Amino acid sequence: MTARLSDIAAQAGVSEATVSRVLNGKPGVAGATRESVLAALDVLGYERPVRLRQRSAGLVGLITPELDNPIFPALAQVIGQALTRQGYTPVLATQTPGGSTEDELTDMLVERGVAGIIFVSGLHADTTADMTRYDQLRGKGVPYVLLNGFSPKVQAPFVSPDDRAAMRLAVTHLAALGHTRIGLAVGPKRFVPVLRKIEGFQQGMAERLGLSPEESEALIQHSLYTLEGGQAAAGALISRGCTAVVCASDMMALGAIRAARQQGLDVPRDVSVVGFDDSPLIAFTDPPLTTIRQPVQAMGQAAVRALLEEVGGTPAPHSEFVFMPELVVRGSTASAPPPVRA
Numbered sequence: 001m002t003a004r005l006s007d008i009a010a011q012a013g014v015s016e017a018t019v020s021r022v023l024n025g026k027p028g029v030a031g032a033t034r035e036s037v038l039a040a041l042d043v044l045g046y047e048r049p050v051r052l053r054q055r056s057a058g059l060v061g062l063i064t065p066e067l068d069n070p071i072f073p074a075l076a077q078v079i080g081q082a083l084t085r086q087g088y089t090p091v092l093a094t095q096t097p098g099g100s101t102e103d104e105l106t107d108m109l110v111e112r113g114v115a116g117i118i119f120v121s122g123l124h125a126d127t128t129a130d131m132t133r134y135d136q137l138r139g140k141g142v143p144y145v146l147l148n149g150f151s152p153k154v155q156a157p158f159v160s161p162d163d164r165a166a167m168r169l170a171v172t173h174l175a176a177l178g179h180t181r182i183g184l185a186v187g188p189k190r191f192v193p194v195l196r197k198i199e200g201f202q203q204g205m206a207e208r209l210g211l212s213p214e215e216s217e218a219l220i221q222h223s224l225y226t227l228e229g230g231q232a233a234a235g236a237l238i239s240r241g242c243t244a245v246v247c248a249s250d251m252m253a254l255g256a257i258r259a260a261r262q263q264g265l266d267v268p269r270d271v272s273v274v275g276f277d278d279s280p281l282i283a284f285t286d287p288p289l290t291t292i293r294q295p296v297q298a299m300g301q302a303a304v305r306a307l308l309e310e311v312g313g314t315p316a317p318h319s320e321f322v323f324m325p326e327l328v329v330r331g332s333t334a335s336a337p338p339p340v341r342a
Helices: 002-012 018-021 032-042 071-085 100-113 134-139 163-176 192-209 213-217 227-239 250-262 296-311
Strands: 058-064 089-093 117-120 144-147 158-161 182-186 220-222 244-248 272-277 288-295 320-323 326-328
Touching: 002 032, 018 032, 018 144, 018 163, 058 071, 058 100, 071 089, 071 117, 071 320, 100 117, 100 134, 100 158, 100 227, 100 296, 117 296, 134 144, 144 220, 144 227, 144 296, 158 296, 163 182, 163 244, 163 326, 182 192, 192 220, 213 320, 220 227, 227 244, 244 250, 244 296, 296 320, 320 326
Parallel strands: 058 089, 058 117, 117 144, 144 158, 158 320, 182 220, 182 244, 244 272, 272 288
Antiparallel strands: 288 326
């Protein structure tokens, strides 16, 4: 312990006697000095004595649809870290096929006395879902914030990426490479992010290629947000003559690459593919994926700030905080192939 005391004292810039008083919880130490000693403990990797550890300010629930898509663990990590820094303990609740529903997970979290809940890509994003469930949650005095998918029927803060701008970025990039037959592979049409991506895609196709909404509608394929869903959607779009496919998730984009290869085509020489999310490890695929990066760090931190304001009694406005995505160009896009001569 003597060696530890000297290490901690040197790191904090105080005497060993001061360190001893702090560790034993004795009075007579200035608050700033006490914090310096505790910080030195953290820096040197020593555990704080139990009585000196920060008590949890409460539990905060985080409900995600699944963890197979790497973007959800990435968001969960950012949100969890931001909550922990504020003294809260995150509780991750994940929906699984055939498992607990969002409503069941919400009830479980409420029973455990959570201070608030953050919903990621939940039923609030489904235009066919009953939104009164969120009013009932509000009636129980549980504040919440919703990520990805806005509903004017829900009185709460929302945090979203700009899906329309994301699709315009993708179309602009591909049109600049000479592609004129650009397809869009997206999820089911009832979801708000899907509807917004379609709007952005059609705007981009009109601005860059002069296509009417009806003409670009023929280049949109709905499927599931999975590798297999992307493979099926891209296969259909390639068969319609698309030389480029914009996908609504990186997982779908990996499926699109597989679909192209199954048809004997090379990515990006014959078909260019753009993903959405820029989830971890996606830069190391074959080829490295060109994608639209969601501002995960900024969105996660904004969600936590908005929730803790509500928890603290300062309700955040019923509005949507929209974050601008970024195009990340890698190896899955290239110039359009020359037209095939008859």
